[in-house]
Amino acid sequence: MTKKAPTIKDVARKSGTSTATVSYVFSEKDRYIRPELRERVLQAAEELGYVKNAVASSLKGNPRGILAVIIPQFSNNFFTDICAEIESVAQKAGFVVIICNTDDSVEQEEKIVKRLVSQKIDGCIICPALSTSKNIKTLDIHNIPYVVLERDLEGETPDFDFVGHDNFQSGYLATKTLLDAGHRNIAFLGWTTPIANLRDRLSGYKAALDEAGIAVNDDWILLDNLSEDAGKRMAARLPVDKVTAMVLAHHYYMAKGTLLGLQKRALRYPEDLSIVLIGTPEWRDLVHPSLTCIKRPEKEMGRAAASVLLKKVKKPLYREKRHVFPVEFMTGLSVRDMPG
Amino acid sequence: MTKKAPTIKDVARKSGTSTATVSYVFSEKDRYIRPELRERVLQAAEELGYVKNAVASSLKGNPRGILAVIIPQFSNNFFTDICAEIESVAQKAGFVVIICNTDDSVEQEEKIVKRLVSQKIDGCIICPALSTSKNIKTLDIHNIPYVVLERDLEGETPDFDFVGHDNFQSGYLATKTLLDAGHRNIAFLGWTTPIANLRDRLSGYKAALDEAGIAVNDDWILLDNLSEDAGKRMAARLPVDKVTAMVLAHHYYMAKGTLLGLQKRALRYPEDLSIVLIGTPEWRDLVHPSLTCIKRPEKEMGRAAASVLLKKVKKPLYREKRHVFPVEFMTGLSVRDMPG
DNA sequence: ATGAAAGCGCTAACAT
DNA sequence: ATGTTAGCGCTTTCAT
Numbered sequence: 001m002t003k004k005a006p007t008i009k010d011v012a013r014k015s016g017t018s019t020a021t022v023s024y025v026f027s028e029k030d031r032y033i034r035p036e037l038r039e040r041v042l043q044a045a046e047e048l049g050y051v052k053n054a055v056a057s058s059l060k061g062n063p064r065g066i067l068a069v070i071i072p073q074f075s076n077n078f079f080t081d082i083c084a085e086i087e088s089v090a091q092k093a094g095f096v097v098i099i100c101n102t103d104d105s106v107e108q109e110e111k112i113v114k115r116l117v118s119q120k121i122d123g124c125i126i127c128p129a130l131s132t133s134k135n136i137k138t139l140d141i142h143n144i145p146y147v148v149l150e151r152d153l154e155g156e157t158p159d160f161d162f163v164g165h166d167n168f169q170s171g172y173l174a175t176k177t178l179l180d181a182g183h184r185n186i187a188f189l190g191w192t193t194p195i196a197n198l199r200d201r202l203s204g205y206k207a208a209l210d211e212a213g214i215a216v217n218d219d220w221i222l223l224d225n226l227s228e229d230a231g232k233r234m235a236a237r238l239p240v241d242k243v244t245a246m247v248l249a250h251h252y253y254m255a256k257g258t259l260l261g262l263q264k265r266a267l268r269y270p271e272d273l274s275i276v277l278i279g280t281p282e283w284r285d286l287v288h289p290s291l292t293c294i295k296r297p298e299k300e301m302g303r304a305a306a307s308v309l310l311k312k313v314k315k316p317l318y319r320e321k322r323h324v325f326p327v328e329f330m331t332g333l334s335v336r337d338m339p340g
Numbered sequence: 341m342t343k344k345a346p347t348i349k350d351v352a353r354k355s356g357t358s359t360a361t362v363s364y365v366f367s368e369k370d371r372y373i374r375p376e377l378r379e380r381v382l383q384a385a386e387e388l389g390y391v392k393n394a395v396a397s398s399l400k401g402n403p404r405g406i407l408a409v410i411i412p413q414f415s416n417n418f419f420t421d422i423c424a425e426i427e428s429v430a431q432k433a434g435f436v437v438i439i440c441n442t443d444d445s446v447e448q449e450e451k452i453v454k455r456l457v458s459q460k461i462d463g464c465i466i467c468p469a470l471s472t473s474k475n476i477k478t479l480d481i482h483n484i485p486y487v488v489l490e491r492d493l494e495g496e497t498p499d500f501d502f503v504g505h506d507n508f509q510s511g512y513l514a515t516k517t518l519l520d521a522g523h524r525n526i527a528f529l530g531w532t533t534p535i536a537n538l539r540d541r542l543s544g545y546k547a548a549l550d551e552a553g554i555a556v557n558d559d560w561i562l563l564d565n566l567s568e569d570a571g572k573r574m575a576a577r578l579p580v581d582k583v584t585a586m587v588l589a590h591h592y593y594m595a596k597g598t599l600l601g602l603q604k605r606a607l608r609y610p611e612d613l614s615i616v617l618i619g620t621p622e623w624r625d626l627v628h629p630s631l632t633c634i635k636r637p638e639k640e641m642g643r644a645a646a647s648v649l650l651k652k653v654k655k656p657l658y659r660e661k662r663h664v665f666p667v668e669f670m671t672g673l674s675v676r677d678m679p680g
Numbered sequence: 681a682t683g684a685a686a687g688c689g690c691t692a693a694c695a696t
Numbered sequence: 697a698t699g700t701t702a703g704c705g706c707t708t709t710c711a712t
Contacts, residue, residue, distance in 0.1 A: 087439065118394040120395045253622070283627070286626075
């Protein structure tokens, strides 16, 4: 026997006033209302269990109270950490947040973006599937404020606000760490993807080698798809007779696979092979020896993305500078100093 | 110069027909419309970039297309795994999902629930903060279909749909595993909480001991708050001269802390201490030796919660049975057979 | 087969 | 200081 939710009209009737008055009582607008009347309205609302219908309110042009974030992988802690931060900032500002996973599929993303447009969300943080800009354009057309997260858009695209981190630097720093420890033959393990992030990390790797006057050996750059098994495969293929160190530039579950693959070959780190990992999985200091890592700024990114978006929601023409956060070196025990 | 989004009216004008016709073209309702006209409408909509406004539509009583899930911890993989599954199921059914984190605070939850009510969401999956039913009642009052996740409600509460897993069994199974390996003096590490889950695990532990004719020693039941540091503290307090095994019944980061604390005391498992962990952190098979675990049914729970909710959204009076999923034993190398 | 128009719950300009 | 009312974009009954 689902009775209907009480509306402003019910409250008006019960408190013997008009809907306008009730509306004003529940809005931030300052229209003076006799304390006595205001009290009566509040009382009636309380008794009826009235809650303002944000849906109807937004039809009149008021903010919806909903933000969205679109990510390519739900199961990647890098993204969930960012989302957690976004949700936290949004919550404090009175918004709820819709989280959507595209599985890095442009088609899936297209459906999702349409749905969000249809829902008239106030704004959106999007890490574009495969770095494509197609669905971003939909957001543009419908005037939904958005912030692009982590992946730069390829090709001709509108001006956009961006929050990301320095992938070049992470590749560079990881490689430099190994070079400084005296390594010369350094492998780079990544994944196959059209997005720039991995490419940037690889550029950082190459730049560091270059700076040290070392030629890049393409055989030591291993790429595979995103999975734990791929990590295992790469560990199996690793030319450990030539290489003394490696940069793990891929995802946590690939990295996990790589470590397991190493175990399987009875290879030990740092004795047989030094390792620097880009990223900070929960287990970085639990494995033994602990891993030397490059920490990415998940929280900072989440916080920045959310606050930039909130500003844009308030002022649609608001433009922020690009936020590209630096990474941070985290010491560990997986790098061995080379003798000599 | 943000031009307004095109509405049904614009499409009607452009295609020279009425708003009613356009509405029918974009609805599932079957009203016959001349193919020629239908085509013209579609054409106009396409050109204008028209997307139906779900907000206005829902004002007329149509489903909103939004579900919500309320969890007490965003950073806990147990919950994010469940959420990932919920999102996936919801997405296939055409819904987007709002994810809210309460930090296990009843006050925060209250705000969130009010917001969701105000947003007129179609339904909600809630893991109630501290197992309290107060905010659930708000959902009831406003006729929002909901499914209670993982934590049973305490006290007098309305009839509700529930999806969870067998916490008693996980405590029992973990303990039984150690008993079967010949252990007699088994510690139980948990956290301080009013919710039933930990209590149930503890009951399972006690039941297993009881069954084996072993008295419970309260000194071996260690509880602390939810943090990695608390895990370290418990490891430090552990009476390893008396105890030969332990059940880790707490969260991943506590478990991590406990393992780190063990390392600090130079205690090795399973030699010095056998371990069974409730839960399956990503690192369970990465640490060495790999951990013997009790796997909880995150995916099944997520999937069940989402599908039950979707059924309730369709049919508000729909009632499902309680879903309490079993846990699963996962073999590892952290349990040593006791001699004798 | 299609269109006119009332109305969902709210806001705000306007009237009193 | 408060009430009346048009209208946000859509759905749907009723008329044609």
